[in-house]
Amino acid sequence: MDGAWSAAAVRRAEAQLMAQLPPGTLMQRAAAGLATECARILKRRNGGVYGTTVIVLAGPGDNGGDALFAAARLARRGVRVFAVPVMGERVHPVAAAALTRAGGRLVANPPRHCHLLLDGVLGIGGRPGLPGRAIDRLAAIDADTIVAVDVPSGVDVDTGAVPASAVTADVTVAFGSRKPCHVLGRAALLVGRLVLVDIGLGPHLDPHPAVRVAGDDDLAAWWHAPGPDDDKYTRGVVGVAAGSERYPGAAVLSTSGALAGPSGYVRYAGTAAEQVRRRHPEVVCTQEVKEAGRVQAWLAGPGFGTDEAALAELRHVLESPAPVVLDADALTLIGEYPSVLSQREAPVVLTPHDREYERLYGSPPAEDRGAAAAVLAKRLNCTVLLKGHHTVVASSDGEVWANPTGRPQLATAGSGDVLAGFMASLLASGMSGVRAAVAAAYLHGRAGGIAGAGHRTVTASDIAKALPQAVGQTLSAADTPGKRR
Ligand SMILES: NC(=O)C1=CN([C@@H]2O[C@H](COP(=O)(O)OP(=O)(O)OC[C@H]3O[C@@H](n4cnc5c(N)ncnc54)[C@H](OP(=O)(O)O)[C@@H]3O)[C@@H](O)[C@H]2O)[C@@H](O)CC1
Ligand SMILES: Nc1ncnc2c1ncn2[C@@H]1O[C@H](COP(=O)(O)OP(=O)(O)O)[C@@H](O)[C@H]1O
Ligand SMILES: [K+]
Structure with a gap:
């Protein structure tokens, strides 16, 4: 580090x-x-x-x-x-x-x-x-x-x-x-x-x-590589509660991110099951969170909606003892109903951009973005990943990380959905909330670089496709590529 x-x-x-x-x-x-x-x-x-x-x-x-x-x-x-x-x-x-x-x-x-x-x-x-x-x-x-x-x-x-x-x-x-x-x-x-x-x-x-800055060696030391005794369950099951009839693409993109991560199994729960299944036959789909079975980490929020049904699904996710990534519409819901977080003991990672931050904190992030992320993390007792050209991660006890790999090509619709899905997979594999957030931002940035090499234009799907290569490059560049579980 x-x-x-x-x-x-x-x-x-x-x-x-x-x-x-x-x-x-x-x-x-x-x-x-x-x-x-x-x-x-x-x-x-x-x-x-x-x-x-x-x-x-x-x-x-x-x-x-x-x-x-x-x-x-x-x-x-x-x-x-x-x-x-x-x-x-x-x-x-x-x-x-x-x-x-x-x-x-x-x-x-x-x-x-x-x-x-x-x-x-x-x-x-x-x-x-x-x-x-x-x-x-x-x-x-x-x-x-x-x-x-x-x-x-x-x-x-x-x-x-x-x-x-x-x-x-x-x-x-x-x-x-x-x-x-x-x-x-x-x-x-x-x-x-x-x-x-x-x-x-x-x-x-x-x-x-x-301020801490992660490097390839940190990523490799934190990464859970599968061992000979692993199966798809022991590598971690990730649940994705995302998308809606109006925004099925968010479900597809966040499951794309989840599939690029180290967990062994991706479950999807939501109304875009048909679209997810068509695009990713390896994802096991249900209509509702309650039907999804056990997972080691949840992502909730991208394209989810903010209506009663979405709030009910968010409550089900938060009832689970697994760590959770909350993104997009889930952040809007938390801003409106902060009490839904109050009973929560398992780790929560929030991934706001500046407008979502304002909904959660009541005012936009201060120019001191490290402090801005840290005060929100402390107030809500969560890990906060504050998005931007230099994404910042803060833990609830005041540890602040700056991501060194960001680049403007990442600012493309759906890019955050890919990031959130990938992060949930890292959490499901057993990484702590802070490490999962730091590692996801790092590899997401690197994937943006791979996808955008030679001044190519980049879509969120391109970032998701480049994530496995970003993982490979990062682990290969480090001295010890991943620890055995
Ligand atoms: N630390 C290390 O390991 C090493 C450090 N080294 C070097 O030392 C540098 C730090 O040097 P430094 O302490 O002399 O301070 P520096 O930034 O040159 O300026 C202070 C002066 O500016 C003034 N002033 C301040 N703000 C102002 C403003 N807005 N507008 C106008 N004036 C303003 C201030 O005035 P005053 O506060 O007295 O009113 C004071 O006179 C460091 O960055 C590195 O380059 C290396 O040599 C070797 C190893
Ligand atoms: N100017 C920028 N430079 C670098 N990265 C950026 C910039 N603007 C946004 N990003 C990154 O792009 C992603 C966008 O996420 P988000 O706003 O949630 O998009 P969406 O909701 O469309 O998925 C984040 O990872 C963010 O850090
Ligand atoms: K200077």
Whole structure:
């Protein structure tokens, strides 16, 4: 598991590490990594480093210091460097002196065009928003590539909110660890490609990051691969209560998602049985939840309707002792009748998008999406998967995960039905609610990437078809592909 650490946690780790090193060592490590990445970009785009132009927007703190030291390294390789102080004349004095010694210039009016612009305005000491001069300069300079130093300046580092103006980077070179703004909220959209520079902070970071980020190895460790003694029941039976006469497609798509998961048996209960049977002969269909028999996890809600009959079916699902995923219309029903959740002891995962969140919580999610998911999870004592370009998962005890695999192609009708069905299958196979939500978002995102490779357009059915390959790629990439049950 990887993660993102708050500015305060990074500073604590930095203090421990600095106590063991000569002064300035960490800044030189950061600057060296930054200069290397900039040189790589300049070479790729211009065939070489010598003779290119770099402009530095330099703030008053160490973030500006990193940028100026890196620029000094580039100036020594023949880059024309212009550094612009953006907070009065305040710049890191030692770094500014190093830059001028290397042949770079501190100027008020830089050229209009540059090959690379280094955003060293604000780092983890920054409050959200940009100083006026930085905004003016950004608007006036035409840069081929914008590289943010540590974080895109102007974002809220700890939450990923962007309440005021901020830099939009092509590449962000982060030091020591990710910060929440790299993986959450609107800030994550301003990061561009993220490059992590190791400055030796790892062993000093708190073992519990502010935001967790899953990787292939986590997925493989959580995955239940079938063993020789398994049968279709022991692999977990998943029940899908979805679809209606009006929306039979939701039933088909959510069962498609369920079939792509690790459970051994998919049951469907609802009025779209005929359509499901036709499309998926392997699904066992009944008209009602009560007739469906035992399952190890339920999904309820996609295309379900919100009438009396749907509410009655939802109550039957919630009476079951199995874990449950509630999506779409089930979330609307929970918003209207919150008491139906109150007797529930087995795990529940809720999968709202922003409008569904508002129905459940009473107001739209805050810009701090990690906190938004966590407060709802705590209030309803459930796991919450808050959908979006960077989907967030929160447990009722405040653990927050950010999904690294999302992509806009996933925003297609029925995509959420596939996600929910797949998640229910993970739950039925024995994964915890949080892991099932994290793993489903991860593999759903990856399936979207496979389905949309080569700029292909993507439908929800394409995502469902790509899920088995997403599973295969993920488990094959990890050291140990799945544990035996
Ligand atoms: N931690 C590590 O391991 C390492 C960290 N390193 C680097 O240090 C960076 C952090 O540096 P930092 O602490 O000096 O803070 P930084 O972000 O440069 O700015 C603070 C200054 O900006 C000002 N200011 C703030 N907000 C503002 C606003 N909205 N608009 C205008 N001004 C604003 C603020 O003013 P004040 O609060 O005093 O009013 C203060 O003067 C970090 O991101 C990384 O690049 C690496 O070198 C090595 C290892
Ligand atoms: N801009 C976006 N970028 C990336 N993923 C997105 C974006 N918008 C939506 N998604 C993802 O697409 C899926 C849409 O789900 P949902 O809104 O429930 O669709 P539906 O109800 O049509 O099935 C979710 O997994 C969500 O995280
Ligand atoms: K920055």
